[in-house]
Amino acid sequence: MTTTLADNFRFLRALIARPKDVGAIMPSSPALAEAIAREIDPKAGPVLELGPGTGVISHAILARGVAPEQLTLLEYDEDLAQHLAARFPKVRVFQGDAFDLDATLGKPNGSPFAAIVSGIPLLNHAMSRRQSLMEGLASRLMPGAPLIQFSYGANAPVVPPPGYTVKHAASVLANIPPAKVWVYRKA
């Protein structure tokens, strides 16, 4: 089981405190988490997950074969970040804002990520803010590495800026609400 009753309460508490940032009524389903993890090559290098919530996707990333020491989680909500650190003791967990990566993770240090997974509810942010987040993330990715975003809308949540491609990787009906998985890459 990847989501317990206690996880659901923890998630609900964060939702009530910051509805726009949490942006979903419950954690993602295992089916969505697995569809996202499938897009990761577990041997390619370190992985960053933004907005991991209670850790359902983090669990799937580890089950995919990514070593815990190779996974970094960045969660804004303090209670959720503490929960993640206790749940995944070998994983690096940061509490902070994905829209200010230099402040939370430090400046890019020449060791780019082999994949970034984002659970940030982008549809609650202006398109210019979504694009600048994506450009900031691209500077922390290996060339051609995937930026994997899930979203509840019909279309890709970010219009890819020039030089980027986007692929619809999966539609997952077994999630509340049904979700799509999108993979962005910088050409």
Ligand SMILES: C[S@@+](CC[C@H](N)C(=O)[O-])C[C@H]1O[C@@H](n2cnc3c(N)ncnc32)[C@H](O)[C@@H]1O
């Ligand atoms: C839709 S929930 C997804 C949670 C989890 N990934 C899942 O699939 O169940 C969005 C998560 O992103 C976090 N979040 C929202 N804005 C954030 C930000 N700017 N920086 C870091 N985390 C953020 C929220 O606190 C919440 O945990």
